[in-house]
Amino acid sequence: MDSFFRSEEMCLVQLFFQTESAHNCINELGHLGLVQFKDLNPGTVAFQRRFVKEVKKCEEMERILRFLKNEVVKSNIHIPADFTSERIHLPRDVLDLESSFDKLEKELKEINSNRDTLRQNFTQLMEINHLLQMTDDFFEEAESQLSISELPSEDSVYSSRMTSRRTSYTSTNGPLKLGFVAGVIKHERFPAFEKILWRLFHGNFVLRHAEIKPHEEENMAEDLEKKDVFVIFVQGDQVRGKIRKLCDGFHASMYPCPNNAYARKEMRTNANTRIEDLRLVLKRTEEFRATALNAAAADLQEWTTKVKKMKAIYYTLNLCNIDITQKLIVAEIWCPVSDLNSVHTALIKGSEQSGSSLSPVVNRIQTKQTPPTFNRVNSFTSGFQSIVDAYGVGNYQEINPAPYTMVTFPFLFAVMFGDCGHGLVMTLLALWLILHQEHFRKLKNELIDMLVGGRYIIFLMGLFSIYTGLIYNDCFSKSFNLFGSSWSVRPMFHPHGPWTNETLHDSGHLHLDPLVSGVYSGNPYPFGVDPIWNIASNKLSFLNSYKMKMSVIMGVAHMLFGVTLSLVNYIFFRNLKDIALQFIPEVIFMLSLFGYLIFLILYKWCVAIKSESAPSILLLFINMILFDYGSEGAVLYTTQKPVQIFLVVVAVLMVPWLLFAKTLLLYREHKQSKLVFGISNQEASDNRKEKVSMGDIFVYQGIHTIEYCLGCISNTASYLRLWALSLAHAELSEVLWKMVLQVALRVTSGMGSVLLAVTFAVFAVLTVTILLVMEGLSAFLHALRLHWVEFQNKFYKGSGYKFTPLSFDRMRDMQ
């Protein structure tokens, strides 16, 4: 029953098992998830450990598996989830897996490279195809143009008029040696290409280009870039060399294009047949690749878990000691005392599986080292434990604040959030998260994972917010009137009270006076804040006073609870000295000052006072500290002055008690131990050590005293954020109502219904984003800070280290 209130008792255990059964035993322990292996070779570097080669092998296998997974995902093959939990595996599986992985990887790489070459060939052929088609068009166009205009600079190949000017890129005769170069270039590079050509040849060329428009069947290539076909007509041979260099620079591919139509047609038919062949081959290659990947995908998940497990086992083996005879492995583990039996059974099972004759030996040893902190959590408590651990993991067997945080954290959140409508929405959202948590976990988004991890926290926060919302009487900034208000207006009028109809006409706002009988019924509204305050224009005067006092009361109660928990810690650790030296002065200091403040608040509430003579509690408190009793009428009750003087004196006396008592007591103890041991040679060094430690203790105690006493004041004021945030939330909520929804509700024309629908959508979006998300996060953060700082610094040390057992389930969850 103590399990969650304190971290568990741990023991250090030595394990001896045979080298052959090592794998199975560690496998069993990993499935159990209850032991943490200690590093027995802390001096050795990573690459000096014994099993470093095997770990490297496992990492290589992981790399191959990642590569395979990428390929599978790229081809859109679905990887089935792995449901089999393999419990038995052996070291020789390592070699098997390794060889099969290598083979798979080589195969896949080969397939990929083949496919890439084939694709390249395919694209080239397609380009040639297009090129031939386009140049056909160009030459026809040039021919027709030449038949219209007889410009000698234009070249034409089949012109009947220019028979003497038949040119080709091989002919050298004739005054004009015009040749042409044909190629394919990327579309976006074309303008730059054209510009440079202009600069090179000063316009002594003709350039024709057209964009390649792909047909519907050409969907073999995955990313089709836009390419242009171009034909350049130039003079001379040397320029062809320049053009070639230019095309290389622009990564344009040039193709030899014959200049007569017959050769071109032949080339085209050639290209077409080759394209068909290639298409077939590519299809076959893709099919082959798909089958290989499918076969791999079926086992991919299982292999990944296997390799991970093996790597973890080798890593753990690296932490153990190997005996001289190479037959025995020694391991030291931290293990919860209550689980020793299950560890023993797991080890026996492991050694039986490996067929070894000797069962492993379990030997518990005593140690002075600090064990790790282990808090056994279930899915409900793990969220709260993690927010406590985020600040600091508790010391070994220190009291665990998590079970108290499970209620106080949502409660303090709710005090700051305080709206039952928003609380209801939050509860429903949390219910949805809880019911569909598996579905959300599959999405593997970081934000959603955080939300799912905190689903129970959000659920409790929502529930408490509904309660505090009912007490603040605030539901989407409106109040409920369930029991009838305690204030009534009728007695204020004539003949009972001072008002007449004229007073109503004269002034816009009127105050109800509680001293007129009947206005205030004498009984407060039975559940929460009276609904009349929602429609009053001085609502904030009342609410501010109420909420501030409420925050101070809550804060002092929370801090007293924290100090009481420190008492529980002292009793557990049998530290009775500290009870007298620290706990008692702390409690008396806090109670005498802030407990008295609470008393003043409650007294002023419970006793009927005339409002003119009501003293302000803040002024009373300040005057009490300053011993200022000058002004009259500054008393709430008759014996106030002596009581207050007594309390302040007591509180001031606590400070030196806290500061000096512990130091003096320890000093006297050391002196006594020195006398007992007599004078010896070691005394000189002991003296110095003692003096140093005395100074240390004094400084530490001084810091603790200052921190506690000043902290009492500042932490109490810090709890006023409960008031501040709830005020902000209420005001934001009211603004949304007044300026968004009420505007639409007041429209009287027929279009009002449409406007209302639109405005409600805006209202809903703003409520969720501003009030739920932003205010929710803000209140969450402030409630967390109140717990971490103001509550926990009264008792929590939080400097332990967490118990991290070897657990295959946890590794799989983190994947």
Added chain:
Amino acid sequence: MAELSFVIPMSVMTLFWGVIGGVVPWFIPKGPNRGVIVTMLVLTAVCCYLFWLIAILAQLNPLFGPALKNDTIWYMYYHWP
């Protein structure tokens, strides 16, 4: 008699949270979670009761009354009891 309307909610709420915090914990079955559940019940009862108590005590002896607009007063004169 005028006090009755104060005594009734006081006793009802005290009884309610007293049952939740003081009586129900005895009926939680023994199991690994008993301690946690009992702690949660007691803390919830204490926090919620304290919160309600502060709210009702703050309104017990008001030092000033609400300030209302005159049309609100007009409406309340005729429609609120």
